[in-house]
Amino acid sequence: MCELLGMSANTPTDLCFSFTGLTQRGGNTGPxxxxWGVAFYEGKGVRLFLDPQPSVSSPVAELVQNYPIKSKTAICHIRQANVGDICLANTHPFVRELWGRNWVFAHNGQLPHFTRQPGPYEPVGDTDSETIFCDLMNRIHHVLPRDAMPHQLAATLAELAEEYAAQGVFNCLLSNGDWLFTYCSTKLASITRRAPFGAAQLKDADVTVDFSAVTTPNDVVSIIATEPLTTDEQWDIYQPGEWKLWSQGEVIAHGGDGSRA
Amino acid sequence: MCELLGMSANTPTDLCFSFTGLTQRGGNTGPxxxxWGVAFYEGKGVRLFLDPQPSVSSPVAELVQNYPIKSKTAICHIRQANVGDICLANTHPFVRELWGRNWVFAHNGQLPHFTRQPGPYEPVGDTDSETIFCDLMNRIHHVLPRDAMPHQLAATLAELAEEYAAQGVFNCLLSNGDWLFTYCSTKLASITRRAPFGAAQLKDADVTVDFSAVTTPNDVVSIIATEPLTTDEQWDIYQPGEWKLWSQGEVIAHGGDGSRA
Structure with missing residues (x-):
């Protein structure tokens, strides 16, 4: 299995604190x-850092921990391989261009018998995760108009996610830079930080941050992760089947939690 | 204008020496x-480092200079903007997936009036370079079979490159990881290093390397760059219209130099 980390914020924000916690699970506090990999949107561009080495000892991860790359949307993944070799081509997140935007995807789970429908997007590596992503992109391209509004898109994404989750474990993060779609098949949690900001202590490293010192009163920053990353904050735990569409740090659509989408 | 740097080698080789020379031109010895950006193939995967900051002062460039990422094929670009803002989405190299491979492209030149033919590959940013790359990918996808051999591919690429070069300045590097296609519209040079290896001195920094200390006798490493990067080696200068297809450090097809392709 793997761990996911996503961020949605209304102002460019660095991911150093959360990334530091997550990367400890890449060979230190976790297996x-x-x-590991991380994608930071900067406008429509994406900075993608990938490394098949353990995040806890990767020089590239050290750079990302210490160099505050500011982004409104980011997706991060640390991997414990089950399907596919340990190599760069099998390292999440994966990126494809559609309608002139970079779409970024990371997956936690396993769909051992998944077969994709044919289409122009093809996997480069040999993970089930990238195969599902290509299937998703082919089907979005096929069924949605390029000017689909986020809510129409979310309804389609939720349907596809439910279909994938029926075949295995499918927790995912997906973005085109404007929004962040999150789906929980088994495990996902989120927290939204806004004024008044407090302090927080990482669960996986002896690191504390005082958010009030690094934010302005209007900032809204949400973190979505496989498991809570801090010990002294209240995280919301997703229900199995629940999805949320984030934008600018806020949930703009949600479903699968018993309420209507 | 911009500067290009490519590498083709028969064994995974780091680009630190050449990259150190080139990045000096990104704000120090050059404008x-x-x-700047660089793409390193590792198997079918690609490590892509992009930064809209000057390479001479970029923390990510410093990492790439000092962390020996070994690759058989790499493409690097430093930018002096003419078309398009200075932003991440406009930073070369550009990557698209086709037939389950990552295709990487960087361009030096300008095609101010270029219009692409419609097709599924679309630019994310607003440079002429990325627009040409998308046109190229759409047309390759349209006219070539997915199992096209390198020579058939090279003939098509050379035809397309000539067509682009007729509309402006078009020096380019393109790879799918197996081969490196290089086209000279105005300016490109190459050097192939093989046993017996000697020493070399960078033109743009006070750095010397003794290649014999870092190679084995079977290594073949070719560097392709807008201008020679060293002062004490004999570089081959491309003729306008000349193209070379490199693989494993060797030229496996060439044309446009007066000989038959």
Whole structure:
């Protein structure tokens, strides 16, 4: 299995604190030593850092921990391989261009018998995760108009996610830079930080941050992760089947939690 | 204008020496301060580092200079913006997936009036370079079979490159990881290093390397760059219209130099 980390914020924000916590699980406090990756949107561009080395000892991860790359949307993944070798091509997140936007995807789970429908998007590596992503992109391209509004898109994404989750474990993060779609098949949690900001202590490293010192009163920053990353904050735990569409740090659509989408 | 740097080698080789020379031109010995990027193939995967900051002062460039990422094929670009803002989405190299491979492209030149033919690959940013790359990918996808051999591919690429070069300045590097296609519209040079290896001195920094200390006798490493990067080696200068297809450090097809392709 793997661990996911996503961020949605209304102002460019660095991910150093959360990333520091997550990367400890890549070979130190957790067994996810088979590579890691992170994608930061900057406008429509994406900075993608990938490394098949354990995040806890990767020089590139050290750079990302210490160099505050500011982004409104970011997706991060640390890997414990089950399907596919440990190599760069099998390292999440995966990126494809559609309608002139970079779409970024990371997956936690396993769909051992998944077969994708044919289409122009093809996997480069040999993970089930990238195969599902290509299937998703082919089907979005096929069924949605390029000017689909986020809510129409979310309804389609939720349907596809439910279909994938029926075939295995499918927790995912997906973004085109404007929004962040999150789906929980088994495990996902979120927290939204806004004024008045307090302090927080990482669960996986002896690191504390005082958010009030690094934010302005209007900032809204949400973190979505496989498991809560801090010990002294109240995280919301997703229900199995629940999805949320985030934008600018806020939930703009949600469903699968018993309420109507 | 911009500067290009490519590498083709028969064994995974780091680009630190050449990259150190090139990045000096990104704000120090040269005016190419509007961002830089480099793509390293590792198997079918690609490590892509992009930064809209000047390479001479970029923390990510410092990492790439000092962390020996070993690759058989790499493409690097430093930018002096003419078309398009200075932003991440406009930073070369550009990547698209086709037939389950990552295709990487960087361009030096300008095609101010270029219009692409419609097709599924679309630019994310607003440079002429990325627009041409998308046109190229759409047309390759349309006219070539997915199992096209490198020579058939090279003939098509050379035809397309000639067509682009007729509309402006078009020096380019393109790879799918197996081969490196290089086209010279105005300026490109190459050097192939093989046993017996000697020493070399960078033109742009006070750095010397003794290649014999870092190679084995079977290594073949070719560097392709806008201008020679060293002062004490004999570089081959491309003729306008000349193209070379490199693989494993060797030229496997060439044309446009007066000989038959």
């Amino acid at each position: 996810h030593k088979d590579g | 190419h301060k509007d961002g």
